[in-house]
Amino acid sequence: MSSGGPSPRTVASAMAEAAAAWIDTLDAEQRAVGAWDWPGSKAADAERVRWFYTPTDHGGLTVHQQRPHQHRAAMRLLATGLSEEGYVTASTIMGLENVLDRTEGFTTGFDRDRGRDPGMYYLRVFGDPTGNGPWSWRFGGHHVSVHHLVLDGEAAAGSPCFLGADPMVSPLLGGRELRPLGGIEDSARQLLHALDAEQRSRAVLTPTAPADIISANRVRPIPGDRLIPLPDIWRGHFAQDLEDRLWSMHDGLESRLGVTDTDRSATELTATPRGLPASEMTADQREMLRGVLETYVGRMPPGVVERERARFDGDALDGVAFAWAGGAERGQPHYYRLQGPRLLAEWDHTQRGVNHAHSVWRDPGHDFGLDLLGEHLAEHHE
Structure with missing residues (x-):
């Protein structure tokens, strides 16, 4: 800067x-x-x-x-x-x-x-x-x-900073399409396809994508967290008929995806990041990983984004792992995440026939500045 x-x-x-x-x-x-x-x-x-x-x-x-x-x-x-x-x-x-x-x-x-x-x-x-x-x-x-x-x-x-899109893809005049989150999806798929067979076997957690991002709207995601069902991601609950409809949507999506408890276990949050760490990627793959990471930290304004990028400079990127679940081609239900020290970035594109996507950038332990506020209170109110 x-x-x-x-x-x-x-x-x-x-x-x-x-x-x-x-x-x-x-x-x-x-x-x-x-x-x-x-x-x-x-x-x-x-x-x-x-x-x-x-x-x-x-x-x-x-x-x-x-x-x-x-x-x-x-x-x-x-x-x-x-x-x-x-x-x-x-x-x-x-x-x-x-x-x-x-x-x-x-x-x-x-x-x-x-x-x-x-x-x-x-x-x-x-x-x-x-x-x-x-x-x-x-x-x-x-x-x-x-x-x-x-x-x-x-x-x-x-x-946290969350951006989603429904529809993920919309037609525009002249045969063009609107994909507001296209870069978030495409940059990760490019990285996936750049991996060799052994690397991909480590990066892909399961061939079945979860129905949503795993951290959901939790205040503090922790190891062992699994997907929160759709009806529970609202302020309060609805009348029974609408509540039943939301459960039907959630259960129907998991059924269409073919999610099993084995898949849920494979995608649950862990203390040690699952997937392929940047330390085991080639230089070109690491640059691709930086490109994926930029679609998350790059949401921040000039003056702040430099600080966030700097946390992954040089060898600091080594601790970031790339994990994927689901199909590898566009149009197939899929999920991925980047996880490392003070980083959890998630993407899920499974809903509405793979035309409804979610993405979130999180800084576990630092979300909402909770750790900084604790230090601030300790310093000023001893």
């Missing part, structure tokens, strides 16, 4: 300015929903770290609850927390709600007037962005979940 260029401190300043500007537009009723005090207890902090990627209540002020100028200010804040590529991708994903609505026949759903709704994206700020204490913000809705913590005047933590 060159002198005078963006840094975690300048990113935090941009976030604070955008967050304060958004809050200033809110009336008292809106502030009660969108701008919360910094949590003063572990119980209160539970809401700050609660997150989703399903079309459920993510907590905060929705687009529908804002005037256009307020929504513009909200999007300005979102833009401070993402790279240009990340912001364009997130904006495209939100627009896909209109496409998905058409795919499903413009029906109601999820106990809402409009089940697929580009207006159901939520923003909430925790703490005072103009003060000296810690503060954070989250922006989320169906297939988008962005979190940032500002601590001691720096953008200290930006994970």
Whole structure:
């Protein structure tokens, strides 16, 4: 990073300015929903770290609850927390709600007037962005979940960061197609095909892909975690008929994929990363692995992304392992993950006939800045 260029401190300043500007537009009723005090207890902090990627209540002020100028200010804040590529991708994903609505026949759903709704994206700020204490913000809705913590005047933590797409592939005029997450999928498949037979035998955990990312929306993924069923990735539960429908969707998908308990065991999270470590890859393969990793850490804005990339410079990449499950060709259900020190990146493309994908970048132990906050409290409240 060159002198005078963006840094975690300048990113935090941009976030604070955008967050304060958004809050200033809110009336008292809106502030009660969108701008919360910094949590003063572990119980209160539970809401700050609660997150989703399903079309459920993510907590905060929705687009529908804002005037256009307020929504513009909200999007300005979102833009401070993402790279240009990340912001364009997130904006495209939100627009896909209109496409998905058409795919499903413009029906109601999820106990809402409009089940697929580009207006159901939520923003909430925790703490005072103009003060000296810690503060954070989250922006989320169906297939988008962005979190940032500002601590001691720096953008200290930006994970988890989730991006999904449904549909994953959409037709465009002129015989083109829209694939907002195509690079995340294609770069990993390129790496898979670059492996020799022995390497691939180590990288492929099972020929059957799981029905979703394994870490799901857990606050702290741990070894032994397995896939969370779809009905449990919502804020609360629905009436019995809708709950039964969600279970039917989940069970039906696992049945079509042919998932067995052996497959679940093969893809569960482990303390020692499964798959092929970068230390056993060729130089060209390692560069491909860096390319896959960039589709995750590259979501962060300039000034923060350099810090995240630096954690995998040189031999530090050795501890990152690449693991795959499912088919090796486009159009076949598949899953992969990158796992290493302070890294868990997951991709799953199995749903809706392999036209509905999920991806997440996580920094286990550091998500939401929980470790940094613990150190901060110990230092300032001894």
